Amino acid sequence: MKLSGWLAPSHNAIELQIEAGAITSLEPVATAAHWLAPGFIDMQVNGFGGVDFNDPATTTEQIAQAIRRLWATGVTHLLPTVITGSHEHLTACFANLVKAADEFPEVAYATLGFHLEGPFISTEDGPRGAHPRAHARPPDWNEFMRLQDAARGRIRLITLAPEWEGALAFIERAVAEKIIVALGHTAATPQQIRDAISVGATMSTHLGNGSHAQLARHPNYIWEQLAADELHASFIVDGHHLPPAVVKCFLRAKGVARSILVTDAIAAAGCPPGRYQFGDLTVEVTPQGRVCLPGTPYLAGSAVQMHEAIANTVKFSDATLSEAIQMATANPAALLGVSDKHGELAAGRPADVVILNETLEVVATVCGGKMVFKRIEYTL
Ligand SMILES: [Zn+2]
Missing domain, CATH: 3.20.20.140 (Metal-dependent hydrolases)
Structure with missing residues (x-):
């Protein structure tokens, strides 16, 4: 699974790669539509x-x-x-x-x-x-x-x-x-x-x-x-x-x-x-x-x-x-x-991720590498 978003601490857009329940990499990308936060x-x-x-x-x-x-x-x-x-x-x-x-x-x-x-x-x-x-x-x-x-x-x-x-x-x-x-x-x-x-x-x-x-x-x-x-x-x-x-x-x-x-x-x-x-x-x-x-x-x-x-x-x-x-x-x-x-999005950590929109509503939640919640009106 790949998720992209703005990372709140750095305000950089990144793409998270998630495999087997864990975050495997964070790569910079040009832009993103949502905020990313740790669970x-x-x-x-x-x-x-x-x-x-x-x-x-x-x-x-x-x-x-x-x-x-x-x-x-x-x-x-x-x-x-x-x-x-x-x-x-x-x-x-x-x-x-x-x-x-x-x-x-x-x-x-x-x-x-x-x-x-x-x-x-x-x-x-x-x-x-x-x-x-x-x-x-x-x-x-x-x-x-x-x-x-x-x-x-x-x-x-x-x-x-x-x-x-x-x-x-x-x-x-x-x-x-x-x-x-x-x-x-x-x-x-x-x-x-x-x-x-x-x-x-x-x-x-x-x-x-x-x-x-x-x-x-x-x-x-x-x-x-x-x-x-x-x-x-x-x-x-x-x-x-x-x-x-x-x-x-x-x-x-x-x-x-x-x-x-x-x-x-x-x-x-x-x-x-x-x-x-x-x-x-x-x-x-x-x-x-x-x-x-x-x-x-x-x-x-x-x-x-x-x-x-x-x-x-x-x-x-x-x-x-x-x-x-x-x-x-x-x-x-x-x-x-x-x-x-x-508590932090980093390679090697369990993939617990929250995706938030600009008004800080939860768009999607990933828990242990699985998408456990997603608002249907959003594309990620
Ligand atoms: Zn009390």
Whole structure:
């Protein structure tokens, strides 16, 4: 297979040669009709297209369907994300995701690990976000090990609140097990943020969200995390979670190399506006694409798609297209330690490629050397 397009970093037109699932060469060509980008990597996906990864009743076929539908958004790799719940619930969700990866090669290929967001988070309204209060609890290493068993050792990222007693010892052990520890859904003091960094926390999850509606202007946990060069930070750039001016300032403060775009997509992402029931949670998707808990000001995940998050990032901030794509490809790949395979278009890498038009809609997606999505109105 041959694909040609403008390469965002260099703005050169190139032709990619793909054989046996891998990129074999990149050759300059005179001109091209579309943009080429590496397959997008989303570190926070709770579900998509009506499929909820947080419901143990979701079938493995439905999980595979969600992965296939994500191809239309340019996402070729992700961390399926399981949020706060009872131990039994979390165990069942991970067992289900593992089973889906066993049964469906496309799920195995797409899954770079799992993200456990909670349950060791703040119980306070605001920082807790839409996570159920009844199940927010202090870190417990033995419980985590049982969850890791259910996930067959594939939990790669855990988001927690470092202010819990015992959190620092927990972070140290997790980091020793090569698990990325992210701070999020936290009401920590700046000192508690620094302490967590000192024992190995390396990320902030959806910085600026999962926080109090009102905060001391300074010092507070947002400034402390923005200032910490040890921390990568993920951002939900859907136009609802963070106002454009905040996106611009946060990305400048964090710098391109440490910024990561996530969708935090919930099952209702990729579905029409309306009310949806997922487990105990009722959410509303407005015609503007805002996902909230009905009757409250609280957001409950997002419905943004990664190509839209990239377009919003270019629109809201002074990031170039190349930089915005980097935040959804090379940066998550680097943090996950998979840069040798993912996040860049280069000879010898698996052929995971997204083709975008001039308005950054996904025209086609190639995953493992196969064209898995293509809009019929386009010729490549
Ligand atoms: Zn969250």
